[in-house]
Amino acid sequence: MEIIKESAFKGQFKGKATALYTLRNKNGLVAQITNFGSKIVSIYVPDSKGKFADIVLGYETINDYLKGNPYFGALCGRYANRIANGKFIIDGKTYQLPVNNAPNSLHGGPDGFSNQVFDVKGVVKTGNGEAVEMNYLSKDGEMGYPGTLNLKVTYTLTNSNELRLDFEATTDKKTHINICSHSYFNLAGEGNGDILNHLLRINADRFIPVSDVLIPSGELRAVAGTPMDFIKPSIIGKHIDDKFDQLYYGKGYDHCWVINKKKTGELSLAAVYSDPKSGRVMEVHTTQPGVQLYTGNWLDGSDKGKGGKAYGARSALCLETQNYPDSPNKPDFPSTLLKPGEVYNQTCLYRFYVNEVH
Secondary structure (H helix, E strand, C coil), X not given: CCCCCHHHHCEEECCEEECEEEEECCCCCEEEEECECCEEEEEEEEXXXXXXXXXXXXXXXXXXXXXXXXXXXXXXXXXXXXXXXXXXXXXXXEEECCCCECCEEEXXXXXXXXXXXXXXXXXEEECCEEEEEEEEEECCCHHHCCCCEEEEEEEEEECCCEEEEEEEEEECCCEECECEEECCECCCCCCCCCCCCCEEEECCCEEECECCCCCECCXXXXXXCCCCCCCCCEECCCCCCCCCHHXXXXXXXXXXXXXXXXXXXXXXXXXXXXXXXXXXXXXXXXXXXXXXXXXXCCCCCCCECHHHCECCCCCCEXXXXXXXXXXXXXXXXXXXXXXXXXXXXXXXXXXXXXCCCC
């Protein structure tokens, strides 16, 4: 198994050094994360025959990341997903964010966390596996958000074949925060066809319908009887082109599902994604209330990734664990407001295993 070279990520951006950090577990799994955008660069997992493949879309050098797709593997924030018209109100004051997905603000704006260099001390060994901690200080007013936000994200590759992401943040003024990891996954191996014949189960009885500009109405709608029903494992491509207004708006799936939870904030199952041919399975667990499924509808082959592979439409999917889109403007949605003295704590966990292939 030839992994991406750490030397290819040594560079400078905004006056700070970029680097690549490699985590390994006792079973041979490898995860690599760069401090540029705190992006997951690669995850190598075995198939049913023990053959390892990299299952996330991305690039082989820091220069490619600097000019390529800004969201491949990225940490999105301060606010992942969309905020309507790039505006919200706190204590009567209106805050204007950059509109980078007209007419909305997306993933914290063009200079959100995905375009920042995080501070890193290095890889450490823990009782649970190798880990790397990344820190970023987001100053008051950055991308229009109030408050200086101190963010810490810890990536741990456990010996139970889990990649665990723990997020922690504090602020000195009231602000909105919604962090997600935006990896594009293909369990057949990155650049190896599309994901339309793969299987997906989403642990959700409801989803959040959106307008033609992908902003929620505020409704939480039952998935039953719609193409949004993934309660049982379903072929991803089976209904993706159905004549259904929600699929038309997003050119496929680009929606948030309301995860079935017994208790708010518990670490629980959000989704199970599997590739029948390779036998690879990825479970997604989260403390967050929602998971956004995006089926790579806007990829068009112009992104040349690892080994020069062209990443075409629906060649990967994202399962972004997060709070609901536009929550700052939807009082009935779970609050994303962080106040001074409070600590933002969320976890996303990817668990990998294989099913026997017949």
